[in-house]
Structures are given as C-alpha cells and as structure tokens.
Amino acid sequence: MTIATTGGCLCGAVRYTLATAPEGYGACHCGMCRKFSGGIELGIDVPPGGLTWDADETLATYTSSEWAERGFCSRCGSSLFWRLTAPGPMQGLLSLSAGSLDSLAGLALTYECYIDSKPEGHAFAGERPRMTEAEVLEMVKAPPPEGET
Numbered sequence: 070m071t072i073a074t075t076g077g078c079l080c081g082a083v084r085y086t087l088a089t090a091p092e093g094y095g096a097c098h099c100g101m102c103r104k105f106s107g108g109i110e111l112g113i114d115v116p117p118g119g120l121t122w123d124a125d126e127t128l129a130t131y132t133s134s135e136w137a138e139r140g141f142c143s144r145c146g147s148s149l150f151w152r153l154t155a156p157g158p159m160q161g162l163l164s165l166s167a168g169s170l171d172s173l174a175g176l177a178l179t180y181e182c183y184i185d186s187k188p189e190g191h192a193f194a195g196e197r198p199r200m201t202e203a204e205v206l207e208m209v210k211a212p213p214p215e216g217e218t
C-alpha cells in the first residue's frame with residue numbers, strides 16, 4: 070500500500086509534501102489540543118526539515134504557550150500543526166494534524182499522550198503506549214506551561 074506524503078487544509082490554499090512517508094500517528098488528549106482541533110488531535114511526528122510547504126499564503130500561526138505554536142489556515146480554519154518552539158534537542162518538531170494528510174490509509178494509531186486529561190466519554194480501543202502529561206514534559210525537556218519548575 071502506498072502511504073500518502075501530501076496534504077493540506079480543507080480549502081486547499083495550504084499544501085505540503087513530506088520528505089518521507091509517515092510511520093503512524095499519535096493522539097493528544099490535552100485540553101489545548103481539544104480546543105484547537107475541536108475534538109481529538111491526531112498528529113504525525115515530523116522532524117525539522119521533514120516537510121515542504123508547497124502553498125502557504127494563508128498559513129497562520131498562534132503562539133499557544135511559551136514552548137509551542139500552532140498552525141492553521143486563516144481562510145478555512147483547518148488545524149494543521151503543533152510545533153515545539155522551546156530550545157532543546159527536539160526544537161522544531163512538528164506534530165502535523167493527521168487529518169490534513171490526503172489519506173490515512175495504511176497508517177496506525179501508535180501512541181496516546183496526555184492520557185490523564187482524556188475526557189471519560191470516549192477512548193480508543195486497542196493497546197499502545199499511553200503517556201501522562203508528566204511523562205510528555207520529561208520527554209521534551211521543556212518547562213511546564215504554567216512555568217512552575
């Protein structure tokens with residue numbers, strides 16, 4: 070099966086191409102991703118330099134915390150990515166909104182994070198790594214959003 074490497078927003082004004090095919094996608098249950106996505110944010114981890122914007126005139130960003138920003142289409146409102154801006158080994162890491170990929174065929178949900186923030190009304194079936202907020206913060210070596218260290 071051919072894994073899609075292209076995607077974009079709902080109106081098509083923002084388009085991108087990935088350097089390599091994604092290996093899967095993860096779910097983030099945090100309250101900010103819930104607001105940003107309008108549901109459950111599903112993201113594809115893309116290393117810095119792993120994505121080329123083929124069209125980005127309407128691409129806008131919002132600084133959602135001291136250590137990350139979020140990208141969206143200013144015309145159609147599609148959620149496009151979360152990007153780590155905090156200094157560190159993972160700076161520039163993009164979590165690309167999986168739904169923006171032209172097809173999710175052949176890809177699996179491989180991990181969940183902020184599992185301790187997941188609303189009780191829904192849950193993904195199956196077994197996979199599930200990280201808490203504390204485990205995620207330790208992984209990215211960034212200070213907590215509130216600034217308490």
Ligand SMILES: [Zn+2]
Nearest residue numbers: 078080142145
């Ligand atoms: Zn758009």
Ligand SMILES: [Zn+2]
Nearest residue numbers: 097098099102
């Ligand atoms: Zn999140």
